[in-house]
Amino acid sequence: MIIGNQMQRQGKKGLDEDAATELYRRHAPSxxxxxxxxxxxxxxxxxxxxxxxxxxLEKENFSTLRENEQRSWLWRVARNKTIDGFRAAQRRQIxxxxxxxxxxxxxxxxxxxxxxxxxxxxxxxxxxxEHLSPLQQQVLQxxxxxxxxxxxxxTALGKSEAAVRMLLSRTLSLLRSIYEKH
Amino acid sequence: MAENEHFFTxxxxxxxxxxxxxxxxxxxxxxxxxxxxxxxxxHHAYQAQVEQRQQTLESAWQRIQQRNRLVESPTEIxxxxxxxxxxxxxxxxxxxxxxxxxxxxAVIVACLLIGSLLVVLNIARQGQYxxxxxxxxxxxASTPVLPLQQGATVYTYPDSSAIYSVDWSQDSTRIISSxxxxxxxxxxxxxxxxxxxxxxxxxxxxxRWSADNKFIATAASGLQIWNAATGNLVxxxxxxxxxxxxxxxxxxxxxxxxxxxxxxGALQRVxxxxxxxxxxxxxxxxxxWSPDGKYVAFxxxxxxxxxxxxxxxxxxxxxxTHPYKKDIPYDVKWSPDGKYxxxxxxxxxxxxxxxxxxxxxYTYHDSYVTDIFSxxxxxxxxxxxxxxxxxxxxxxxDALNGALIQEYSGHTAAVTSLTWSPDGKKIASGSSSxxxxxxxxxxxxxxxxxxxxxxxxxxxxxxHPVLAVAWSPNGKLIASAGGDKSSTSDGEVKVWVAG
Numbered sequence: 001m002i003i004g005n006q007m008q009r010q011g012k013k014g015l016d017e018d019a020a021t022e023l024y025r026r027h028a029p030s031x032x033x034x035x036x037x038x039x040x041x042x043x044x045x046x047x048x049x050x051x052x053x054x055x056x057l058e059k060e061n062f063s064t065l066r067e068n069e070q071r072s073w074l075w076r077v078a079r080n081k082t083i084d085g086f087r088a089a090q091r092r093q094i095x096x097x098x099x100x101x102x103x104x105x106x107x108x109x110x111x112x113x114x115x116x117x118x119x120x121x122x123x124x125x126x127x128x129x130e131h132l133s134p135l136q137q138q139v140l141q142x143x144x145x146x147x148x149x150x151x152x153x154x155t156a157l158g159k160s161e162a163a164v165r166m167l168l169s170r171t172l173s174l175l176r177s178i179y180e181k182h
Numbered sequence: 183m184a185e186n187e188h189f190f191t192x193x194x195x196x197x198x199x200x201x202x203x204x205x206x207x208x209x210x211x212x213x214x215x216x217x218x219x220x221x222x223x224x225h226h227a228y229q230a231q232v233e234q235r236q237q238t239l240e241s242a243w244q245r246i247q248q249r250n251r252l253v254e255s256p257t258e259i260x261x262x263x264x265x266x267x268x269x270x271x272x273x274x275x276x277x278x279x280x281x282x283x284x285x286x287x288a289v290i291v292a293c294l295l296i297g298s299l300l301v302v303l304n305i306a307r308q309g310q311y312x313x314x315x316x317x318x319x320x321x322x323a324s325t326p327v328l329p330l331q332q333g334a335t336v337y338t339y340p341d342s343s344a345i346y347s348v349d350w351s352q353d354s355t356r357i358i359s360s361x362x363x364x365x366x367x368x369x370x371x372x373x374x375x376x377x378x379x380x381x382x383x384x385x386x387x388x389x390r391w392s393a394d395n396k397f398i399a400t401a402a403s404g405l406q407i408w409n410a411a412t413g414n415l416v417x418x419x420x421x422x423x424x425x426x427x428x429x430x431x432x433x434x435x436x437x438x439x440x441x442x443x444x445x446x447g448a449l450q451r452v453x454x455x456x457x458x459x460x461x462x463x464x465x466x467x468x469x470x471w472s473p474d475g476k477y478v479a480f481x482x483x484x485x486x487x488x489x490x491x492x493x494x495x496x497x498x499x500x501x502x503t504h505p506y507k508k509d510i511p512y513d514v515k516w517s518p519d520g521k522y523x524x525x526x527x528x529x530x531x532x533x534x535x536x537x538x539x540x541x542x543x544y545t546y547h548d549s550y551v552t553d554i555f556s557x558x559x560x561x562x563x564x565x566x567x568x569x570x571x572x573x574x575x576x577x578x579x580d581a582l583n584g585a586l587i588q589e590y591s592g593h594t595a596a597v598t599s600l601t602w603s604p605d606g607k608k609i610a611s612g613s614s615s616x617x618x619x620x621x622x623x624x625x626x627x628x629x630x631x632x633x634x635x636x637x638x639x640x641x642x643x644x645x646h647p648v649l650a651v652a653w654s655p656n657g658k659l660i661a662s663a664g665g666d667k668s669s670t671s672d673g674e675v676k677v678w679v680a681g
């Protein structure tokens with residue numbers, strides 16, 4: 001008595017639980033960053049992320065692929081699903097860039113004048129980020145929201161790692177200049 | 183300034199950021215004030231998104247595990263329908279069998295009793311309907327009425343429009359079919375036709391028999407209750423806020439169901455994952471009696487104010503409403519024990535409601551993120567089968583927690599309708615059949631085993647896509663219906679042997 005195709009899948013070298021956990025731990029963060037960049041909401045990105053990994057887990061012989069083959073397979077599925085998403089929702093507006101938080105800082109242990117200064121810095125940071133190019137903003141989000149390193153950001157953006165390193169270091173140095181008089 | 187422009191260097195920007203973030207978190211002494219404040223403010227600016235990201239990663243992983251658990255440890259998901267112990271990964275996997283086995287024994291005894299009762303009843307009915315039995319039929323004690331092979335068509339009921347809903351009388355002798363019109367007829371001969379179509383209301387209609395067989399509910403843009411014996415209108419309940427303007431459903435036809443089914447290939451299947459129907463308003467309404475016959479639930483698709491309305495019958499007082507903002511309710515079904523009302527909406531969800539509660543008891547999200555057009559409760563009220571439109575699959579899940587019980591992938595086109603066998607062991611699902619190029623060639627119904635998800639039988643005898651399917655209460659026959667209004671403007675109901 002078999003449980004339909006699920007049992008058959010298991011017989012065809014699907015991933016075991018540990019391998020699936022490791023696969024997700026290793027690749028989900030950067031794939032989510034990529035999906036979030038192209039989808040208008042976290043919910044949408046989550047749905048596609050689930051689809052991508054389920055597709056891998058249900059793929060026959062996925063565990064026999066080499067690590068870099070698994071990686072490129074996951075990315076190919078993620079990109080295809082993103083393209084499909086665009087086709088399915090051509091009229092849907094894509095809003096890849098998110099507002100950064102405008103809430104004020106709650107810096108404890110600061111004297112009133114220091115506190116005012118810090119608020120001013122934060123406001124300037126906010127404005128500066130808004131004036132960055134869309135690509136710079138995306139790199140910042142990949143770094144500070146998705147906690148990706150340059151190599152992974154490069155994969156998600158389809159750029160060279162060297163270009164991302166250059167872009168991120170320049171952007172951060174630029175933003176740091178807001179604080180240098182402090 | 184020049185110095186500061188190069189504070190972060192391309193070669194080591196990752197390490198710099200990680201070190202500064204660690205300092206910001208207080209783990210190391212601060213070495214650079216400006217960088218520390220920058221990191222602190224960036225952290226603050228993106229904090230909300232960081233939290234959302236973490237939640238998304240966790241939630242996605244939970245969903246993946248939930249869906250994948252069927253592969254990992256089937257014993258955990260299928261403790262009852264499992265026939266024999268399996269080498270489970272969970273330690274307590276085997277412990278669960280002792281209780282269910284007793285219950286299974288009890289159920290078998292009950293089935294035998296009911297089965298023998300049915301045989302007696304059938305013999306009695308055979309006398310009553312002897313004129314309807316085919317002359318060539320060879321009567322035997324075990325199959326007194328239907329000595330035919332599985333899938334043998336007993337009767338074909340033709341109609342001039344696509345038929346969207348079929349329902350059996352409780353004694354399995356009469357069928358109510360509805361599309362542009364509503365008609366009741368003898369299941370095996372098509373005789374004694376009674377038309378119930380209300381005047382001045384345009385279909386397509388949905389129609390359902392009450393559990394006590396006395397009344398019939400029909401609905402298109404309002405609800406009508408009929409005396410099933412006389413065919414007289416008992417009462418007519420208007421949709422709230424819609425008393426004056428009854429909006430006929432325009433251009434209703436099977437094209438709404440199948441407009442995405444014309445191209446072919448795997449890519450199309452994948453791309454269908456994210457699609458949703460553009461023509462949702464044209465899908466007919468659905469209507470459902472509560473098992474005690476006191477209430478009727480109705481899916482009001484009015485785009486300005488979509489909701490599920492529950493009327494007290496026959497007073498037409500509104501007992502409950504479940505308003506939706508933008509998503510349109512597609513299907514509504516009471517659990518057989520009368521406790522819950524399940525509603526499938528265009529938001530790709532099924533909500534399980536308890537009467538009078540403001541919050542759904544459980545909200546199920548389609549695993550493939552596509553529309554759910556049809557749902558059906560298992561006879562024991564524990565599970566719900568739902569059709570995942572874009573993925574062509576049927577999912578069976580626990581009605582109160584969504585745990586996946588089974589997934590069926592036998593169809594190559596979207597499943598439009600579902601029905602459980604009365605014993606809860608099988609499901610019949612209606613869909614379209616396609617040729618190699620993905621063109622629709624007709625309709626089909628597949629019977630499959632809920633325990634194994636194996637296809638047991640495929641009924642091919644439909645010239646058009648199947649839009650409705652209903653198992654007879656005695657388990658012997660299946661009525662399946664469909665049609666194609668877009669081209670030839672006709673429909674049919676097939677009554678055939680379930681096997």
